[in-house]
């Protein structure tokens with residue numbers, strides 16, 4: 067997404083969504099942020115009859131949602147109560163992406179569940195794979211630990227430096243732009259309005275209750291706001307405690323070949 071186009075008037079038709087309409091004066095819910103979280107919230111709320119307005123400061127899917135590997139599956143299970151809860155959420159999420167959303171949105175998001183590999187290059191990473199393999203197996207996950215030789219049978223070009231891998235047989239990937247845009251378009255079909263290139267500047271409150279959202283294009287009165295701004299959240303919610311949202315650096319290289327894509331993902335995540 068080219069951020070130089072961050073002017074409401076100069077955006078191409080494909081990214082305009084509802085920019086040709088005036089910003090409404092009120093809404094049941096204002097969603098701030100047009101990534102996977104915001105577009106999903108807008109879609110689900112509008113499906114349930116809410117009058118929704120989504121504002122996004124750049125293009126739809128221009129944050130982390132448009133810069134990731136689209137890897138999906140049961141997810142890694144960290145053997146804690148929170149880890150198990152996240153694993154269950156991921157499993158339900160996969161069911162929705164596989165079964166419900168394609169039928170509802172008329173789009174399969176190029177979902178391909180052909181298996182995925184988490185590789186270990188250090189003893190510490192291998193120990194982590196062993197631990198998460200154990201807990202995922204107990205939870206019924208279709209996972210397998212592979213030593214280097216077993217891995218080389220699947221990926222003959224694997225580096226000598228790789229110690230082994232965890233194979234998630236139900237893992238795979240999808241095309242994030244297709245998913246996020248399908249949800250934004252689905253929300254619009256349900257009556258939601260979507261305004262890219264429209265930063266939210268302030269969540270307005272009175273007597274401890276939300277009353278509206280001030281944006282670069284005007285103010286929308288509302289009693290409910292979904293803040294789906296990811297790493298930018300402290301800029302909108304000033305009273306968040308320090309450290310409540312901690313940005314983590316990630317890097318990815320995606321090489322596209324027609325509609326399928328092969329990808330190398332290097333995630334450097336500070337834990």
Ligand SMILES: Cc1cc2nc3c(=O)[nH]c(=O)nc-3n(C[C@H](O)[C@H](O)[C@H](O)COP(=O)(O)OP(=O)(O)OC[C@H]3O[C@@H](n4cnc5c(N)ncnc54)[C@H](O)[C@@H]3O)c2cc1C
Nearest residue numbers: 099101102103123129130131134135136137266296298316
């Ligand atoms: C390199 C990398 C690889 C990843 N790989 C995977 C993967 O393979 N599988 C996976 O499931 N996850 C992956 N993730 C994580 C995933 O991308 C994120 O968890 C997800 O996209 C977060 O979605 P979001 O909607 O919360 O945030 P975002 O997509 O970042 O959306 C937030 C939006 O809010 C907008 N915004 C911010 N402030 C304002 C404002 N004031 N007004 C209006 N709009 C505003 C931003 O412009 C942005 O579009 C990866 C992440 C990275 C960085």
